[in-house]
Amino acid sequence: MKKIECIVRPSKFDAIRDALKKSGVGGMTAYEVSGFGNQRARGRGSLRRMKIEIYVDDFQVDNVMDIVMKHARTGTGETGDGKIAVIDLETLYRIRTGEEGAKAI
DSSP states (O other): OEEEEEEEOHHHHHHHHHHHHHHTOOOOEEEEEEEOSGGGGGTOOOEEEEEEEEEEOGGGHHHHHHHHHHHHOOSSOOTTSEEEEEEEOSOOBOTTTOOBGGGGO
16 A cells, blocks of 8 residues: 655646546545745745645556646646655554555545
């Protein structure tokens, strides 16, 4: 299992969310964050972004990555399109039912 964390432009969030829903991803968590990256060196300061967290089975990683990459890019080569991190999960539990692993996704 993996946890996929994405930092994306707010203007791209709806397209990403809709594409993930259509793909059959079981769920996601999203919230507004702020921070800085390479754009700070260009004098832009702190920027608002959306952070998306998705738990997936290993076989879903490539599909989710493709969806996020496709819908998060601006296509203009600008700094600030975001980042994606894929993190190994040892296990995952659903609190309500006690289900574990892929059943808890």
